[in-house]
């Protein structure tokens with residue numbers, strides 16, 4: 595297969611490295627200086643510094659050149675770049691995106707942007723997957739979701755192998771909601787872990803969330819994801835799958851998560867700009883949290899953890915106040 599991976603951050607680069615073992619792959623980045631540096635070092639030093647690029651992997655700073663003759667297009671930009679990249683890509687070639695979130699400004703998910711642009715033969719590749727582990731060849735399972743079976747099957751043909759399993763799904767809406775909401779919950783998980791670490795350092799546990807609180811947060815976070823996902827047209831079983839529960843557990847507890855790291859830094863007392871400057875990578879939950887909340891409000895879906903994360907990100911509540919707010923809610927049935 596001839597594959598173009600568009601966007602050379604950590605995730606696009608990791609998947610390009612894996613696919614290059616079996617297919618003709620070109621990795622595109624919009625920044626010619628980044629491509630030149632990667633070409634010289636045969637390494638994506640800024641975004642994936644541990645994993646050398648295989649000789650067979652082609653690099654290009656020209657999108658037209660990268661997509662010429664491709665059988666499959668993989669868009670690896672953040673959500674902020676998805677629309678422009680879709681517009682620049684040839685319409686007849688199957689395409690999947692990797693980004694997880696809502697588009698800032700329009701509040702759209704990827705499939706809604708594609709529909710608006712009249713783009714067909716599209717899907718999303720998601721699931722619990724830290725780029726560093728995939729680049730190293732550590733075992734990982736993904737899910738490729740599309741309304742068109744041929745698109746999901748193209749992702750299987752491109753990436754499924756001994757160390758990378760790719761399942762298929764016909765529920766792109768559910769898969770996209772899972773990916774977007776788990777990032778918001780990972781910020782909350784990072785805040786809880788960060789408050790716990792602070793309490794441990796100070797020897798005062800009374801006000802700090804512990805492991806019980808983290809388990810509660812994940813479980814109620816899954817409930818929020820499911821409520822919103824069902825209201826948007828996703829299927830319940832998807833939220834118990836790789837793109838839902840699987841990615842929620844990974845991102846909200848895993849050391850490598852950038853969204854969780856934002857929460858940890860907020861709990862250490864940094865404000866959001868300082869936390870993002872320290873991170874140096876995209877943390878989609880920061881840009882999607884308010885949209886998740888507003889789309890929920892528009893559909894009459896209650897999302898209390900998301901609301902608390904928004905209050906923290908926008909500086910109206912400290913992490914400890916956000917936790918207290920969640921604990922002070924009225925008792926209710928577990929739905």
Ligand SMILES: NC(=O)c1ccc[n+]([C@@H]2O[C@H](COP(=O)([O-])OP(=O)(O)OC[C@H]3O[C@@H](n4cnc5c(N)ncnc54)[C@H](O)[C@@H]3O)[C@@H](O)[C@H]2O)c1
Pocket residue numbers: 601602603604605606623624625641670671672673674675676678692693694695723724725726874875876878
């Ligand atoms: N890193 C992971 O482990 C991982 C895993 C699964 C999914 N994702 C998702 O994949 C997407 C990309 O994440 P990442 O980790 O590769 O990001 P990153 O922070 O490592 O790199 C982002 C890259 O995108 C480029 N970029 C930014 N805006 C762009 C635009 N408008 N057009 C073209 N390129 C643009 C940047 O120059 C940079 O090369 C995100 O939505 C993320 O949630 C990441």
Ligand SMILES: O=P(O)(O)OC[C@H](O)CO
Pocket residue numbers: 694721722723724725777780841844845850851852853854876877878
């Ligand atoms: O590092 P994060 O928080 O962007 O998460 C990366 C992936 O989405 C995990 O599946």
